[in-house]
Amino acid sequence: xxxxxxxxxxxxxxxxxVGGLAFGWALQANDMMADSLGLIGLTxxxxxxxxxxxxxxxxxxxFGVIFGQPGESFAATISSxxxxxxxxxxxxxxxxxxxxxxxxxxxALSEAGTAFxxxxxxxxxxxxxxxxxxxxxxxxxxxxxxxxGERRASAPPARHVVILGGGFAGVSAAQRLAQLTARxxxxxxxxxxxxxxxxxxxxxxxxxxxxxxxxxxxxxIRAASPRTRFLRxxxxxxxxxxxTVRVYAGHNLPSETLAYDHVVLALGSxxxxxxxxxxxxxxxxxxxLEDAMRLRNHVISLLERADVEPDPAERQRQLTFVVAGGGFAGxxxxxxxxxLAHDVLRYYPRIDPAELRFMLVHSRxxxxxxxxxxxxxxxxxxxxxxxxxxxxxxxxAEATAEAVVLQDGRTIDTRTLVWTAGNQPNPLLATLPHELxxxxxxxxxxxxxxxxxxxxWAVGDCAQIPDPHHEGEFYPPTAQHALRQGKxxxxxxxxxxxxxxxxxxxxxxxxxxxxxxxxxxxAEIQGRRFSGLLAWLLWRSIYLSKLPGxxxxxxxxxxxxxxxxxPRDIVLTVDTSVxxxxxxxxxxxxxxxx
Numbered sequence: 001x002x003x004x005x006x007x008x009x010x011x012x013x014x015x016x017x018v019g020g021l022a023f024g025w026a027l028q029a030n031d032m033m034a035d036s037l038g039l040i041g042l043t044x045x046x047x048x049x050x051x052x053x054x055x056x057x058x059x060x061x062x063f064g065v066i067f068g069q070p071g072e073s074f075a076a077t078i079s080s081x082x083x084x085x086x087x088x089x090x091x092x093x094x095x096x097x098x099x100x101x102x103x104x105x106x107x108a109l110s111e112a113g114t115a116f117x118x119x120x121x122x123x124x125x126x127x128x129x130x131x132x133x134x135x136x137x138x139x140x141x142x143x144x145x146x147x148x149g150e151r152r153a154s155a156p157p158a159r160h161v162v163i164l165g166g167g168f169a170g171v172s173a174a175q176r177l178a179q180l181t182a183r184x185x186x187x188x189x190x191x192x193x194x195x196x197x198x199x200x201x202x203x204x205x206x207x208x209x210x211x212x213x214x215x216x217x218x219x220x221i222r223a224a225s226p227r228t229r230f231l232r233x234x235x236x237x238x239x240x241x242x243x244t245v246r247v248y249a250g251h252n253l254p255s256e257t258l259a260y261d262h263v264v265l266a267l268g269s270x271x272x273x274x275x276x277x278x279x280x281x282x283x284x285x286x287x288x289l290e291d292a293m294r295l296r297n298h299v300i301s302l303l304e305r306a307d308v309e310p311d312p313a314e315r316q317r318q319l320t321f322v323v324a325g326g327g328f329a330g331x332x333x334x335x336x337x338x339x340l341a342h343d344v345l346r347y348y349p350r351i352d353p354a355e356l357r358f359m360l361v362h363s364r365x366x367x368x369x370x371x372x373x374x375x376x377x378x379x380x381x382x383x384x385x386x387x388x389x390x391x392x393x394x395x396x397a398e399a400t401a402e403a404v405v406l407q408d409g410r411t412i413d414t415r416t417l418v419w420t421a422g423n424q425p426n427p428l429l430a431t432l433p434h435e436l437x438x439x440x441x442x443x444x445x446x447x448x449x450x451x452x453x454x455x456x457w458a459v460g461d462c463a464q465i466p467d468p469h470h471e472g473e474f475y476p477p478t479a480q481h482a483l484r485q486g487k488x489x490x491x492x493x494x495x496x497x498x499x500x501x502x503x504x505x506x507x508x509x510x511x512x513x514x515x516x517x518x519x520x521x522x523a524e525i526q527g528r529r530f531s532g533l534l535a536w537l538l539w540r541s542i543y544l545s546k547l548p549g550x551x552x553x554x555x556x557x558x559x560x561x562x563x564x565x566x567p568r569d570i571v572l573t574v575d576t577s578v579x580x581x582x583x584x585x586x587x588x589x590x591x592x593x594x
Contacts, residue, residue, distance in 0.1 A: 007140070008064035008065055008137075009061040009064050009065050010061070010064070011064050011133060011136045011137055011140060012060040012061045012062065012063045012064020012065065012129075012133055013057040013058070013060050013061040013064070014057075014060070014132070014136055015060045015063070015064070015128075015129050015130075015132035015133035015136055016056045016057045016058070016059055016060015016061060016063065016129055017053060017056055017057050017060065018128055018129070018132040019056060019060060019081075019085075019124075019125040019126070019127075019128040019129035019132060020052060020053050020055075020056025020057070020060075020125065021053075021056075022124055022125065022128040023052075023056065023121045023122070023124055023125040023128075024052055024053070056125070059088055059129075060129055060133070063081065063084055063129055063130075063133060064133060066084075077130040077131070077133065077134040078127050078130040078131050078134075080130055081126040081127050081128070081129045081130020081131065081133070082123050082126040082127045082130065083126065084126045084129070084130070085122040085123050085124070085125045085126020085127065085129065086122055086123055086126065088122055088125075088126070158186045158187075159186055159187050159188070159261045159262075159497055160187075160188050160189075160190065160258070160259060160260050160261050161177060161187065161188070161189045161190070161260065161261065161262045161263075161264070161493055161497075162189075162190050162192065162245055162258050162260040162262075162263045162264070163177075163189065163190070163191045163192065163263075163264045163266060164192050164193075164235050164238070164245065164263065164264065164265055164266060164267055165192075165193060165264075165265070165266030165267045165268055165460065165462075166191060166192075166193025166194075166195060166196075166197075166198060166221050166266075167198070167199070167266060167268045167460060167461075167482065168198070168460065168479050168482035168483050168486065169266040169268075169459040169460030169461075169482035169483070169485050169486040169489075170191060170193065170264070170266035170459075170460070170486065171191070171198045171221060171224055171225060171486070172482070172483045172484075172485075172486025172487050172490075173264050173266065173459065173486035173487070173489050173490045173493075174189060174191045174221075174225040174228040174486075174490075175224065175225050175228075175486075175487075175490075176486065176487045176490035176491065177189045177228070177490040177493065177494070178225055178226075178227040178228050180490060180491065180494045181494065182227065187494075187497065188229065189227075189228045189229065190228070190229045190230075190231060190258060191221065191225065191228050191229070191230050191231070192231045192233055192235060192245070192247055192258075193221060193230070193231075193232065193233075194232065194233070194234050195232070195288070196220060196221055196222065196230070196232045197218040197219060197220050197221060197289075198218065198219045198220075198221055198224055198548060199217065199218050199288065199289060200217040200218065200219075200543075200546070200547055200548070200552075201287075201479065202479060202543050202546075203217045203543060203556070204217070204286055204287075204289075204291075204292050205286065205292075205329070205332040205333045205335075205336040205515075206336055207289065207292040207293065207296065208286060208291075208292040208293075208295045208296050208299075208333065208336060208337065208340075209296070209336035209337055209339055209340040209568070210296055210300075210340055210344075210568040210569050210570070211336065211339070211340075211559065211560070211563050211568060212556060212559045212560075213555070213559055214289045214292065214293055216552060216555040216556050216559060217289075217547070217552070217556065218289060219547075219548040219549050219552055223549070224548055224549070231247065231249065231256075231258075232249065233247040233248055233249040233250075233256070234247065234248050234249075235247055235267070235428060236248050236255060237428075237431065238263070238265075238428065238431070238432060240263075240432060240433070240434070240453055240455075240456055241433075243259060243260050243261070243263075243455065244257050244258065244259050244260070245257070245258045245260060245263060246258075260455070261455060261497070262455045262456075262457065262493045262496065262497070263455065263456055263457070264457045264458070264459065264489055264490075264493065265429070265442060265450070265456065265457065265458040265459070265462055265463065266458075266459050266460045266462070266482075266486070267425070267426035267428060267429065267460075267461075267462045268425075268426060268460060268461045268462060269423040269424055269425050269426065269461040269462065269477065270287070270423065270424060270426060270427070271285045271287060271419060271422070271423060271424075272422035272423050272424035273419070273422075274422060276396060276397060276398060276399070277398045277399075278398050278399040278400050279396070279398075279399045279417075279419060281399075282399040282400060282401055282417060283324075283399055283417045283418065283419035284298065284416065284417065284418045284419065285418070285419055285420075286329060286333055286418065286420060287423075293573060293574075294574075295337075295418065296340075296573075297572050297573060297574050298416065299321070299337060299340060299341065299416065300344075300570050300572055301572065302318045302319070302415060302416065303319075303341065303344065303348055303351065303570075304348075304572075305318055306318040306319050306348075306351055306355075307348045307350050307351055308350075313413070315355070316355070316357075316413060317402060317403075317413045317414055317415050318415050319351070319355045319356050319357060320357040320359070320412065320413060320414040320415070320416070321334070321337055321341070321356075321357070321358050321359070321414065321416045321418075322359045322361060322404050322412055322414050322416060322417045322418070323337070323358075323359070323360050323361070323417075323418040323420060324361045324362075324396045324404075324417060324418065324419050324420065324421045325361075325362065325419065325420035325421030325422070326360055326361075326362030326363075326364065326366075326367030326368065326369075326390070326392075327367075327368065327369075327370065327420065327421075328368065328370065328512075328514050329420040330360060330362070330367075330418070330420035330421065331360065331367055331368055331379065331383070331514055331516070332514060332515050332516075332517075333418055333420060334358055334359075334360045334383070334388055334418075335383065335388070335515065335516050335517030335518075336515075336517060337358065337418075338356075338358050338386065338387070338388055338517055339517045339518060339568075340568055341356055341358075342356070343567050343568050344567055344568055344570050346567060347567075347570060356387075357389070358387065358388045358389065359388070359389045359390075359391055359412060360383065360388060360389070360390045360391065361391045361394050361395075361396060361404075361406070361421075362390065362391070362392055362393075362394070363393065363394065363395050363421070364392065364393065365392055365393055366380055366392065367379060367380050367383075367390060367392075368380075368514060368522070370512055371512055371514070371522060371524055372524060372529060374529065375522045375523075375524060375529055375531065378522060378531050379514065379516055379522045382516050382520055383516060383517075386517070386518060391406075394406050394407070394408065394410070395407045396417075396419075396421070399417050401415070402414075402415065404417050423461065423477075424439060424440050425439060425440045425441040425442070425461060425462040425463075426462050427440070429441070429442050429462055434450050434451065434452055434453065434456070435451055435452070437464045439464075441458075441461075441462055441463055441464040442458045442462060442463055442464065443464045444457070444458050444463050444464065444465050444466075445466070445504075446465070446466055446468060446504035446505060447492050447502040447503065447504050447505065448463065448465055448485060448488065448489045448492065448505055449492070449502065454496070455496075457489050457492065457493060459482065459485040459486055459489050460477065460481075460482040460485060460486075461477040461482070463485075465485065465505060468504065468506055469506070469508060475505075475507070476509075478509075479546075480509065480510060481507060481509075483546075484505070484507050485505055485507075488503070488505045489505075491503070510525065510526065511523060511524055511525030511526060511542075512524045512525075513525075513535065513538060513539040513542060513543075514539070515536060515539045515540075516536075519533055519536050520532055520533065520535070520536055521533075521535035521536035521537075521538070521539045522535050523535040523538050523539065525538070540560065544556060544557065
């Protein structure tokens with residue numbers, strides 16, 4: 001391990017010298033070298049240049065030790081280098097330089113402005129550092145391939161950690177495990193997931209409304225966690241007694257059995273239709289990219305059909321959209337579908353905006369019960385002011401292809417029902433001989449270890465994890481909790497492998513945000529309430545910052561910018577039923593009859 005760290009430090013130092021050369025050249029070309037050295041109290045150019053390159057090498061060595069052998073692409077390593085360089089701008093000109101000059105750093109805007117010319121140089125330095133380190137590491141690997149001793153050290157690992165599920169919790173656990181075990185060849189990590197991407201579910205409603213491109217809110221797991229073995233497969237069975245998992249990778253492929261020393265259950269949840277007749281057959285859900293695209297194409301197909309529909313009753317069914325569930329997912333979905341339909345009506349001159357009906361069915365007396373009463377009432381008022389009807393104290397009892405039936409006997413004629421009123425943990429958990437709660441989530445202790453076993457852990461939507469801040473309560477199944485649970489469970493697994501005691505998971509909800517469409521939102525952050533445009537901007541800013549990868553952030557920003565100036569796209573991305581004469585013909589061809 002020591003030799004590996006030394007090698008990475010030397011390669012980082014060499015890359016730092018290259019970056020320092022580029023930084024110095026840029027400063028010298030703009031006659032800024034003297035000013036830059038003056039920030040750290042150096043007045044002689046010759047001695048300052050030596051110090052400049054010495055610092056560049058030391059900072060580069062730190063980069064090599066921290067990041068180690070790069071497993072990602074050139075672009076990812078360069079991005080890491082740029083961020084590293086910017087961090088050193090904060091630590092250097094804004095923090096260490098004032099200390100060297102004899103006064104305490106204030107991080108004031110005026111002070112930052114004085115050193116601002118330096119930030120471009122630090123970003124350049126970081127980018128060149130990352131690029132050089134990647135190139136030098138690759139060259140070293142080709143020049144000095146592992147010797148026999150290293151090959152024996154990288155032989156089949158003695159301990160195997162298997163993560164089941166590629167959502168927020170699973171990918172977060174894999175990434176943290178990769179960091180913690182990067183220099184330990186005795187531990188291998190395998191992530192198993194049916195999809196090969198991490199889906200950023202908070203933005204899924206915007207995909208359904210054509211505001212965002214589907215691929216822009218999903219990051220390939222192989223890229224997000226390059227040091228983890230990834231297996232795209234379905235989990236068939238888990239045997240906690242023999243410590244094995246049986247997975248199935250696809251048609252005509254045999255099942256594979258994975259032996260594990262520790263397994264992390266991050267299997268997520270599926271829609272819970274509660275046994276209601278017709279719901280599974282006729283309702284749309286919003287859990288995957290496929291769900292979002294199917295709903296988007298369905299809505300556009302209905303608008304196309306309604307534009308030429310001669311029967312008034314059928315036309316009304318086609319232009320009525322019902323969403324069941326007044327939580328965050330349902331509220332955002334109905335708001336986004338409203339925006340989509342009204343934004344593209346210019347293309348359908350024979351549809352009167354007054355014909356469009358949007359309904360949000362909710363079982364309680366107000367929507368968004370997770371928010372404070374004031375914000376819930378505000379949100380409901382905003383939706384109703386725009387023309388979205390909130391049907392409260394009502395539950396769906398049945399669904400058909402042409403209507404939604406409520407428990408009180410009322411019938412809503414519609415071709416569209418979106419179900420967001422309930423989820424249940426993955427049914428595979430029911431096959432395990434361990435305690436489940438009433439919902440079907442597996443019960444864990446405060447360290448996220450499944451009760452009764454030492455080598456099984458559970459996180460995310462499929463786990464019931466006690467909340468020590470609220471006695472008798474449990475952490476909610478939200479993305480902000482899942483991300484942090486994944487990191488802590490990774491640390492606990494490594495602790496268990498090394499014979500140390502795991503630590504309890506402790507986290508307080510940072511805030512709750514909901515987008516209400518039409519550049520309006522509601523938010524509650526650390527006890528503070530926000531609404532209107534400011535809350536909408538907070539929603540976008542916070543969720544944008546959480547998107548994995550710089551590339552995805554840029555693409556989503558571009559999508560949002562385009563959405564400000566142009567109408568939403570109405571291109572149907574699946575086959576339509578123009579040639580189908582009946583619903584049966586459409587079903588035979590895989591088309592949507594409406």
